[in-house]
Amino acid sequence: MLTRPIRVLLAKVGLDGHDRGIRVVARTLRDAGMDVIYSGLHRTPEEVVTAAIQEDVDVLGVSLLSGVQLTVFPKIFRLLDSKGANDMIVVAGGVMPDEDVLELRKMGVKEVMLQDTPPDMIVATLTRLVSERGER
Amino acid sequence: MSPYVPSGELVERAATGETAAIGRLISRAEANMAEARGALAEIYLRAGRSHVIGITGVPGSGKSTLVASLTAKLRRKGSKVGVIAVDPSSPYSGGAILGDRIRMSDLVMDPGVYIRSMATHGSVGGLAHATLSAIDILDFAGFDTIIVETVGVGQDEVEIAKASHTTIVVSAPGLGDEIQAIKAGMLEIADIHVVSKCDRSDANKTLVDIKQMLTLDAATSRLPAWRTPVVGLSSYTGDGYPELVEEIEKHRAFASGVKPSAAREASIASFRLQKTAETLLMDRFATSSARFRKSITERLQKRESDPYSLANELLTLSLG
Ligand SMILES: Nc1nc2c(ncn2[C@@H]2O[C@H](COP(=O)(O)OP(=O)(O)O)[C@@H](O)[C@H]2O)c(=O)[nH]1
Ligand SMILES: [Mg+2]
Numbered sequence: 300m301l302t303r304p305i306r307v308l309l310a311k312v313g314l315d316g317h318d319r320g321i322r323v324v325a326r327t328l329r330d331a332g333m334d335v336i337y338s339g340l341h342r343t344p345e346e347v348v349t350a351a352i353q354e355d356v357d358v359l360g361v362s363l364l365s366g367v368q369l370t371v372f373p374k375i376f377r378l379l380d381s382k383g384a385n386d387m388i389v390v391a392g393g394v395m396p397d398e399d400v401l402e403l404r405k406m407g408v409k410e411v412m413l414q415d416t417p418p419d420m421i422v423a424t425l426t427r428l429v430s431e432r433g434e435r
Numbered sequence: 436m437s438p439y440v441p442s443g444e445l446v447e448r449a450a451t452g453e454t455a456a457i458g459r460l461i462s463r464a465e466a467n468m469a470e471a472r473g474a475l476a477e478i479y480l481r482a483g484r485s486h487v488i489g490i491t492g493v494p495g496s497g498k499s500t501l502v503a504s505l506t507a508k509l510r511r512k513g514s515k516v517g518v519i520a521v522d523p524s525s526p527y528s529g530g531a532i533l534g535d536r537i538r539m540s541d542l543v544m545d546p547g548v549y550i551r552s553m554a555t556h557g558s559v560g561g562l563a564h565a566t567l568s569a570i571d572i573l574d575f576a577g578f579d580t581i582i583v584e585t586v587g588v589g590q591d592e593v594e595i596a597k598a599s600h601t602t603i604v605v606s607a608p609g610l611g612d613e614i615q616a617i618k619a620g621m622l623e624i625a626d627i628h629v630v631s632k633c634d635r636s637d638a639n640k641t642l643v644d645i646k647q648m649l650t651l652d653a654a655t656s657r658l659p660a661w662r663t664p665v666v667g668l669s670s671y672t673g674d675g676y677p678e679l680v681e682e683i684e685k686h687r688a689f690a691s692g693v694k695p696s697a698a699r700e701a702s703i704a705s706f707r708l709q710k711t712a713e714t715l716l717m718d719r720f721a722t723s724s725a726r727f728r729k730s731i732t733e734r735l736q737k738r739e740s741d742p743y744s745l746a747n748e749l750l751t752l753s754l755g
Pocket of ligand 1: 497500669
């Protein structure tokens, strides 16, 4: 358990212009007592990582619908590593085929939450991941 | 950054401007971690160079958009700029959605800009206790100007004025309640009034209203000889920004004149002491009152005694 709210950055990478889903997730996490930073649509991996490090979030949640996950996440991990932030928990959300999910988990994405994941499950997953990692 | 990096080491890394170290120190201040206390003390002793600009105003008045444009202007003049954007926590869950960054997207890749979002975490005055530490940390890390955006909704929400060298109150047309907000105690705290969204045709009325109120209320700024300017601007067209930057510089120069500056620094220090003592007291009280609470609450509920007497009893039992 942390003595402060869990900090989460939700980001949307790629061209897809819908943010209804991510806004719903943001509210769910807030209602579970977390501090949620929302950085808007159409972010590049560089922008997302820079923001996540400045904000020093516990969890970086990246949502994408555009089928670019297998190029985006390696970039994100490389950038996090090079900036000394390899203790950040990275999770993914959106729509993708099962084989991509497996691929992402191999890369180090801690959890992939597809579009039909119930809100309570997202809260429980993030809470578990952060408490497993502990205070930093 | 694993395993745990001692805060003392983070201080040295933050001194070289390392973003991850700055970010982690702010988090530890926010978590009130005992291990970080020495590091934060050292930072306070080594800080004190930055110009702190507080920006407040009702939600939707255009503060975040203004912070973004103002930061870009200050960057062109060569200042490194730290931004702290404070939003209220939900009173129900304690969580918060911090969305000010959306308006500041263009600044993200500039290494001379650091942006941090913070929630108030139940603080009554509109500033999280860690906001003050975050100011120290950014100051120490070499940011020349630190801009703090807070939501101002009335008298109790204007602590930012007590922590900044220059306070800007933002109003805008079309919100219906801008004058209300000014009445509710924001008039006196402004060193500079901004009316944003002056690309709108109804902005002129807001400008006139505020100027009128300023003349009615003669004793405005806390610096007796400072005449609080009203700057109309548009973040969409950029109109008014040169004037805003000029007024900020004037106020800064004015406030660095020997006597007013010392007074302002003294009031910032006094506020800082008060705020920190309050936090310590609340923490101590929360811990030491825990074991008495249940029984005293029960007595209150049964109306064996009144709230005032029982609260006094609780305080005496807890804090001696
Ligand atoms: N017309 C106009 N709208 C603006 C201007 N600046 C901000 N806005 C809009 O006002 C709304 C609130 O802006 P924001 O900066 O988030 O306000 P805050 O809540 O005070 O931080 C947004 O929809 C902005 O696009 C401006 O100069 N002109
Ligand atoms: Mg804002």
